[in-house]
Amino acid sequence: MIVGIDLGTTHSLIGRYDADGPRLFANPLGSLLTPSVVAIDDEGHVLVGQAARDRLVSHPESSVANFKRWMGSARETRLGQRVFRPEELSALVLRSLLADAEAALGEKIHEAVISVPAYFSDAQRKATRTAGELAGIRVERLINEPTAAALAYGLQERPDGSRFVVLDLGGGTFDVSVLEMFEGVVEVHASAGDNFLGGEDFLDMLETAFLGDLGLPAGSFPNTQRGQLRRWLEIAKRELSQRAEVRVTGQLGEHAVDWRIDQERFAKLSEPLLQRMRTPLERAMRDARLQPEQIDDIVLVGGASRMPMVARMVSRMFGRLPLRHVHPDEAIALGSCVAAGMKARDQRLDEVILTDVCPYTLGTEVTRRDGDGQLHPGYFHPIIHRNSTVPTSREESFWPAQPQQKALQLNVYQGENPMVANNIKLGELEVDIDPRLPIAENEVVLRFTYDINGVLQVEATVRATGRHYELLLQHNPGLLLDSEQIRQRLAALAELKIHPRDKQENIALLARAERLYEEHLHARAQLQAWITNFRAVVETQHDQLIREHRRELERALDALEQS
Template sequence: MSTPPILGIDLGTTNSLVGVVDSGFPILLADEHGSRSTPSAVCVAADGSVSVGAVALRQRALHPTRTITSVKRLIGRRPGEAGWAPPYSLSELQTSPVEVSAEILKHLKEVAERALEQSVSQAVITVPAYFNDAQRNATKRAGELAGLEVLRILSEPTAAALAYGLDKLAEHQKIAVYDLGGGTFDISVLEMREGTFQVLSTAGDTQLGGDDLDRLLAGYIAQKLGLSPDDIRVVEAAEAVKKRLSAEDTAAYNGLEITRGELDKIARPWIERTRIHCLRALSDAGVKPEELDEVILVGGSTRMPLVRTYVREIFGREPNTSQNPDEAIALGATIQAGILGGSLRQVLLLDVTPLSLGIETFGGLMNIIIPRNTTIPAKAGEMFTNAVANQDSMLIRILQGERELAKDNWELGRIEVPFPAGPKGSARVGVQFSIDADGILHVLARDTATNQDTTLEIRGTAVDVADERVEQMIAESVDFAFEDMNERIWTEAKLKAEELLPAVDAALEQLGDAISDEDKAAVVSQAAAVRALLNAAEHDAKALKTATQALDDATQSLAVMLIDRAMEESLARRGLV
């Protein structure tokens, strides 16, 4: 890019994202670890040094009073006005919500500059629709403090509507945007006429989000296990259990099995708090639920089945879930940034991908990079690593289809990426798929250590597929859906088990007599159960997952002992003990 692009930024309560318009279409940018999502966390060390994102979040268990999260709940408010008491004191840390937000924005700016290999200085930043002037101005000041000229403060529901493509509809439309994120809830009713947006009403709660459900679930877990609900490790475990229960019926922590029904019972009063805001927004807009053309979901908490069921009950219609709820606002901000910069004025979206495009991953699974029915031009990518030690190259098979296993999809081509041999997980290979307006698929694979690129161009076959072949592939994906999903779940469980067992054996050998006979017998028994399931004639994925989780829980004390021993040895080498 010759002219620096304008950044689109979702400055979220829990996570933040940044994107740009590149070659005429919006993309979200990943950091050096391949992650598009940056935790909205800042850790202020005792010496005054600052870390941001995942690095800061990892400090929370050790330094809860120095790790700042959910600062969006505080920005633009006077002390005590937010009605929420964080576990840290900004005054004691000698910082402010604006300065903390600026550190997050500065980090996102650095992510963009690293990815684009050029400086950027302008941005569009989103805020909840109900943010007042003080909150909006504080967000703008944070951007300026981070070295960004904030061209526009964009309401999140408008950004979400842009991401869903609702601005392209010529006819008169009324939509509701139900945005339940990590720390805030926002419900807005919008009217669109020939691409022009008007917010008819908005309501919400700055102190309601997925973080609150995490604390409720943590209290439930703590009560069952006799732990402290304020222990950050319990809260983090509760978040992990909550996410797992969005896709599975049960989840376990420290020997406690929790069902989705139990979570729903805990979550029902929490989700019920959104009802009054939804009814108020509809009443203020003068719109009945049946008069809405769309109800779109935004925010990671809307992945929960209970939330989707609840939205269906309130609005009397199936919600639109066609976009990634975690990324919709950032994508919309990026589109708005592209419009302001003029880079989207001449965009012509000609076609869609008829079938999903992806690559084969370890275990023979299909990893989708560009989903079916994605509008082109399109670009997406992910970061991959070596699955075994001393691997010196990666064979990338480019696949097309809707089946779970790589062998059941069509191979479009393959490329091999060399990289220096090293331990398992040491290599970092970025794979990017890009389809231009002519339907040509460009595959780029980059070894991040050497910056060496390997490319492949696939003409026509990515988009130009005979209708009968598409119908055949989709029909097979439906016919074999149950068997395919079972095999994927089994394969993923098998890979996790095969990774865990050698680590357990090594830990037992390393600790030797330091572990009690009782604990050792429990671990050995759990490991034997996992091995038995791996060697069984029938693939019982659920039983294997349960046994592997039980083994993982049983070895938590071993992990702590190994860490303590490593620290003692390190201190001894430095002469500190």
């Protein structure tokens, strides 16, 4: 069984491709969207999803979100008595998604296609694969999120020569891809993006404006109140997509809040962020060597793409309205399901071939000689340029910089800067050469091969001796986990106390009630009574009674929030 997964910054989804096409699976709360949030409760149990998201407001010290932005780094987060890496936090979200899908399907899942931002680096892609391994599945393929969105829109069924631009503005990342349909192949011509630009940044901007208007310095509120404020501002941000003006009111500690913002001011405040969106979009178009009038359709996906200012910016740049008829939160997950169907060789999809591109330039360090004959090391020499269609293989020849050199040190980098100091080092390969030979006869042929799963193979052949060297770059020392570390982390994760799936509804409802207790001072006595009563009902272990009281409490909390 193979599934498609959108492992998102803000929300994650899972589904599969079956007889009726792509189908997404709901979590125990009946929602297709599972918040990408992890928390530890007072008993040391791990919570994932809505329950964790509510505790992010009431217990921020034991909850964490937005960890997708840290993938590929060695950053660690302490929750309770445990320290987690980004791969482990993502693995816990994957485990929750897999449990939901397995409950719906009634069978075990072994493989998955997972979507990643098109601009994810080599290290970030490897970290995503590791998260899948820690969750107990094999990641059959990583698919770029804009490419997945194109599949969700059925762009692979368009006539030959059709060209599209897909823009994906999610909670934490922004991606652009330029695609063309040609003889049954969906070919990616160029991709660009910003791994630190998304809906969260627009929320940060609103928080800054709020504090500025009220004359409050940053850090004015403790973490619990700041979490409550950001939740209010998130609601306001969403409402600004439909309303000309919104009002934020409430009580934050000793501060009575009454703040208004309209669409016009929101758009003006957002201009620096919109400019950051334009930069990768223009770069992708330049790399694809296309003008706006040569594009047939523009697709907008990602939850943050709902903001009207985003559609307006795209419309001005391309002179037409973007397509937005597929649910923006679900498009990437649906496309991942289509890609999973392709991997499973579904008969309706086997004629479609999907290509992708290398998101960064890959190359090696070289020494250059100036006009006076002086040697200067540290220059970057590209071998595979960014936006090369993958899989791809390129080779070039290199020679020692000085006579009687015994070895060539081949340092492998990714990046776009002419100096290696400003790029990311991926690995190194030392090649022995004959110091007795003249420089011109000590040729070393260096070949880079980059596959569709983001694995770089580096091969060096000494022409004079035929000796062959090889380096397979599958991890970055110090950043990513090696096989032994993965084994140890798997054992540690297995010991975690994770709440059973069938109790998630109750856990999430109690977490929501506790969040509302934090937020609504006037209703605390009533909320405390409701919480106490529901906990007592849960302890009876009487399923029907629990379901009845759960529905009653849900209705009561809905009414409280609406008021």
